[in-house]
Amino acid sequence: MKVMTAKEAKNAFGVFIDTAQREPVLVTKRERPIGIFLSIQEVGKIPELKDKLLSTINHQVKNPLLSMLGANKKNKSFMSANEADKFMEVLRNEWR
Numbered sequence: 840m841k842v843m844t845a846k847e848a849k850n851a852f853g854v855f856i857d858t859a860q861r862e863p864v865l866v867t868k869r870e871r872p873i874g875i876f877l878s879i880q881e882v883g884k885i886p887e888l889k890d891k892l893l894s895t896i897n898h899q900v901k902n903p904l905l906s907m908l909g910a911n912k913k914n915k916s917f918m919s920a921n922e923a924d925k926f927m928e929v930l931r932n933e934w935r
Contacts, residue, residue: 840865845873897927 841858845868848855855876858864864876 840875842867844868848876893927893930896930 840863842865843855843858845866848864848866855864859876860878863878863881865872866874866876
């Protein structure tokens with residue numbers, strides 16, 4: 840990811856736009872990140888990435904092997920199937 844200051848982006852806007860077509864550009868002001876400029880193609884990938892992340896989280900929450908490794912009857916450190924479903928529904932609703 841390319842990093843540009845707000846002043847650089849303003850003074851060389853054409854370069855800023857061209858760079859953003861190739862890769863995301865992190866814009867900083869006073870050495871602090873203030874935003875990321877993405878091409879329209881990258882923005883189009885966001886729903887796909889969100890779905891992939893939700894799927895991964897869902898798999899990890901429900902994976903019985905993880906439950907066997909980390910939970911027992913006395914120390915329930917993982918969720919039940921119902922709790923996992925409710926948790927995933929909350930995440931899906933938050934990201935809509």
